[in-house]
Every structure is written in C-alpha cells, then in structure tokens.
Amino acid sequence: xxxxxxxxxxxxxxxxxxxxxxxxxxxxxxxxxxxxxxxxxxxxxxxxxxxxxxxxxxxxxxxxxxxxxxxxxxxxxxxxxxxxxxxxxxxxxxxxxxxxxxxxxxxxxxxxxxxxxxxxxxxxxxxxxxxxxxxxxxx
Numbered sequence: 001x002x003x004x005x006x007x008x009x010x011x012x013x014x015x016x017x018x019x020x021x022x023x024x025x026x027x028x029x030x031x032x033x034x035x036x037x038x039x040x041x042x043x044x045x046x047x048x049x050x051x052x053x054x055x056x057x058x059x060x061x062x063x064x065x066x067x068x069x070x071x072x073x074x075x076x077x078x079x080x081x082x083x084x085x086x087x088x089x090x091x092x093x094x095x096x097x098x099x100x101x102x103x104x105x106x107x108x109x110x111x112x113x114x115x116x117x118x119x120x121x122x123x124x125x126x127x128x129x130x131x132x133x134x135x136x137x138x139x
Contacts, residue, residue: 004095004125009086012098012124016091018044025054030085035092035101037062042093057085063097066132074104081105095125102126103133114139 002014015036016024021044024032032051036043038060044050051058059080063073081088090098103121106112112120114137121133 002095002125004099004123006102006120006124009088010081011087011089012095012102013089013091014094014125015042015044016089018050021051021054021056024089025056029056029087029089031057031059031088033059033061033080033084033088033090035061035063035090035097037064040064040093059084063092063101066129069097069100069104069129069133069136071108074101074108077101078105078109090124094127096127096129099124099126100129100133104136107137 001016001020004012006012011029021032034047048058048060061073061076061080063069092098099121102124103117103126106117106120107114117137118130118134118139121130126133
C-alpha cells in the first residue's frame with residue numbers, strides 16, 4: 001500500500017488490501033476514511049464490513065473525480081477529520097484525491113497560504129490533480 005505519513009495521527013494512502021487493514025489495526029489505527037465511490041474498480045469487496053469486522057471505524061466520502069473537489073465536500077472532509085477516531089487512515093486509489101482535499105482544507109478551512117496548502121496536499125499524496133488544485137488555490 002502506497003502511503004504518506006501526514007502527521008503523527010494521520011496516514012494518507014492508496015487502496016489498502018485486507019492484509020493492510022489487519023496490519024493497520026495491529027499498528028493501532030482506529031479509523032478508516034474511504035474517498036472511493038462504491039462502484040470504483042480495484043477496491044476490496046465490502047470495505048465497510050471488512051473494516052468494521054476488524055474493529056476499525058469506517059467512514060466514506062465518495063470523491064469520483066475533479067468535479068467533487070468542491071466546498072461542500074471539503075467541509076464534510078474537515079468534519080470527518082475533526083470527529084473520526086485517531087489515529088486514522090485516509091485513502092483513495094492512490095492518495096491523489098486525499099492530497100487534493102488536504103490542500104483544499106488547508107487553504108479554505110485552516111486559512112493557510114495557498115503555497116503552504118499545496119505543500120500539505122503534496123505531503124498527503126497529491127500528484128495528477130496538482131495543476132487543478134493549484135488553479136483552485138489561485139496559484
């Protein structure tokens with residue numbers, strides 16, 4: 001599983017396997033936030049069931065693509081980060097969408113400078129969506 005340690009209690013990642021979920025539980029993680037829509041290929045089957053069977057909290061905020069990188073989803077994402085049990089894992093397919101939302105949250109919720117916000121996104125796995133996110137941040 002591709003992963004980025006964003007902070008002491010936030011791991012940003014690509015799609016975890018069932019084995020990865022077991023390892024994350026052993027490492028003390030308490031919550032999983034899944035940004036993948038249910039119909040997106042490449043996920044484990046029944047991710048909520050598999051996660052909760054391991055004793056991890058499961059939260060879903062489906063981000064299907066660039067059109068879902070908006071203020072409403074950024075606020076919902078922030079609410080999840082504020083309320084979900086930590087330490088937590090936030091994942092999508094490659095951590096690119098995770099990074100995009102982390103950058104937008106940094107700029108629009110935490111009021112960070114756009115360049116600092118973009119760096120937060122990179123630290124969380126922002127890659128292919130970086131040009132769009134930079135444009136959204138006015139860079």
